[in-house]
Amino acid sequence: MSSTLHFYNTITRKKEVFVPANAPFVGMYVCGPTVYGDAHLGHARSAITFDIVFRYLKHLGFKVRYVRNITDVGHLENDADHGEDKIAKKARLEQLEPMEVVQYYKDRYHKDMDALNNNRPSIEPQASGHIIEQIAMTENLLLNGFAYVSNGSVYFDVEKYSASHHYGKLSGRKIEDLQSNSRDLDGQGEKRSPLDFALWKKASPEHIMRWPSPWSDGFPGWHIECSVMSSKYLGNSFDIHGGGLDLLFPHHECEIAQSVGANGEEPVRYWLHNNMITLNGQKMAKSLGNTIMLHEFFSGDNKLLEQAYDPLTIRFFILQAHYRSTLDFSNEALIAAQKGYSKLKTALSAAKELSLNWNAESKEVADKISTWSDELADAMNDDMNTALTIATLFEMSSYINGLKNGQENLIPSKAEFEQITQLFAAYFEEVLGLGSEVNGNQSAEILNDVMDVLLELRSNAKQNKDYSTADAIRDKLKAIGVTIMDGKDGADWQVD
RNA sequence: GGUCGGGUGGCCGAGCGGCUAGGCAGAGCUCUGCAAAAGCUCGUACAGCGGUUCGAAUCCGCUCCCGACCUCCA
Secondary structure: OOOOOEEEEOOOOEEEEOOOOEOOEEEEEEOOOEOOOOOEHHHHHHHHHHHHHHHHHHHOOOEEEEEEOEEOOOOEOOOOOOOOEHHHHHHHHHOOOHHHHHHHHHHHHHHHHHHOOOOOOOEOOEHHHHHHHHHHHHHHHHHOOOEEEEOOEEEEOHHHHHHHOOOOOOOOOOHHHHHHHOOOOOOHHHOOOOOOEEEEEEOOOOOOOOEOOOOOOEEEOOOHHHHHHHHHHHOOOEEEEEEEHHHHHHHHHHHHHHHHHHHOOOOEEEEEEEOOEEEOOEEOOHHHOOOOEHHHHHHOOOOOOOOOOOHHHHHHHHHOOOOOOOEEEOHHHHHHHHHHHHHHHHHHHHHHHOOOOOOOOOHHHHHHHHHHHHHHHHHHHEOOOHHHHHHHHHHHHHHHHHHHOOOOOOOOOHHHHHHHHHHHHHHHHHHOOOOOOOOOOHHHHHHHHHHHHHHHHHHHHHHOOOHHHHHHHHHHHHHOOEEEEEOOOOEEEEEO
16 A cells, blocks of 8 residues: 545645554544434435444454444423423424333434435444533533523523634634624523533523533433543544534534543544535535435435435445535436446456456556555545545446456456456455445346246247347336347346 | 635536546447447646646636535535
8 A cells, every 4th residue: 555544624624644543443523413303315425434443443453443423312492392302393293202202213214314325323322321420521511611590591601612722723713703793592591602502501491401410300412422431432532523614613613612622632633524415506415404314315315306216326426526625416426426436346246256367467457456455555545535436437347347347458367357356346245335235145046047038938039030039038127127238249138 | 704615528427637437418430120328539628817846627826706614404
C-alpha cells in the first residue's frame, strides 16, 4: 500500500492521518435514527457512509466497536403540540403504547438497513434504556457548575461554559452571533440565555413518556443521550464520531460541551459528517415533506419514482458520490446507477467462473495488478473516495470482459487472474458491501440446471440452423425476465 | 441577517496548479445466423469577468446563481 488512511476531520477542517488512540482498537459512535417513522434515503446515506468506515477499518485489520444509538425519547415537536414528545404524539394518534411504536419502527429500520447490506453495529443502545446514566451526567454537570435547575427542568449554562471553554469550536460559530440570532422557542423563559439547552425537561401533564428524576417527572434533553451512551460504551474519549451534516449544530456542538463539562475530557478525536441528499437541489427532509422512504424505492410505490429499485442499486448510487458532497436524486441518475452496478456485478461473477488458456506470468500483468491495487487503496485512504474506488473497478471489469470475449491480448497466468478476482471481490463485496447474496440455495441450483437444459436444446437447434426454435426459446425466456447472451463458447444467461 | 459549502460535457459525478476520472445516454467500429452482451474509438466540459503563474476547472478578487446550518432533522 502506498498511502495511509486519512479522514476529513470536521473540527479541524482538514484531512488528517487516522491514528487510533489504542490501535488496533477503534471506537466509533454514530447518531442513529429517531424511531417514530420509516427510514428515507437520507437515513440510508448516513448508515451506508459509516458502514463503509466500519467495513474499511476492519479490512485494514482494526478491531472496531461501532455504536449507533436509537433515539426513542425526548425530542420536541416543532408545531402547535410543542412540548409533547414526538413518539408520545404518534402513540396518541395510533392508540398504541409509545414503546410499541418504537419497536415497530425500529424493526422496520433494521429491515431497510439489512436490505441495503449494512452490517449491524456492535452495540445499538436506546436512549430509554439509559435514563439513569443521563440523570447521572446531568447531576455531574450541576456539580461542576455548568448547569442549573429551573422550574423542574435542568439547562446547560452555555455562557458559563464558554467562559472557560470554546463553545462553537466544532461548527465554527461565535457566541455573539448566536446570541443575536436566536429565536423565540418554548421554555425560553426558564432559561438564563436563549443559547442554553435542556438536559432534563419537566413533563407536561399530557406527556406520556416520563421518568422520575431528582428535579421532576420528565424526560432527558435533546443531546444528552449521545454524550452518555458514547462515553458509556467507548470511554470518555474515543476515535470517531459520525452523523449527518445537519446534526453539526447544535447537536454535536452540545455533545462536546456536555462531555467536556461532565468528564473534563475532549470526547471525540475525529468528527465525520456526511452531506445531504437533495431532490431538485433541495435537502430531502421530513420537515420539508419531500422525502422518499426506502421501502418505496424497493417497491416503486411513490409518485416520484418511475420504477422499483433494488436496494443494492440504491447503495451503489450513494457510493458513486463522495460522502461529503451533496447528492442529487433523480430517476435518470438511479437508472444509470442500476446499469452500472449490474455491469460490475456481472463482471465479477464472470471472473469467478472464467477459465481460458492462461499465459505464463508477466511483468505487464503484475504491473497492472499493482497499479489497480494501489489505486483502490489510495482512493479509500483518501477520505473514503468510493467514487474513485468504483472507477477502478470499472477498469478492472473491462479487462475481465475483454479476456472473456477473447478481445484482450494481455493474457494473465491463472494465479495472476485469481489475484485480480480476489482484489475485485475484496473491494466490491467486502469493503463496499455491493456483493449480492447469491447463496447456492436449492431453488437456485435447480434453476441453474433447468437453464442448462434449455440452453442445450437451443444450442442443438442452432447447430441444425433451426433459428426459429432458437429464437423462440430466447424470446420466451426474455418475456419472463431471463436474458440469453451468446458468447464465444456457449451461452450465458441472467435474470433481469 | 450571521456562518459555511457549492456551481464541471445531454444526465449523474470525481478531480482541486501541468498528467484520460468513471458511469449512464449518444455516434462509429469489432464480434455475431440475428439479437443481446462485451471490447475498442469519439465528444474536448469546468457559471461570468478580471488577476497571479511558464502553465488554472484547480490559487486570488469581483459579479451572478444555488444550497446547508442558525429550530426537530441523516
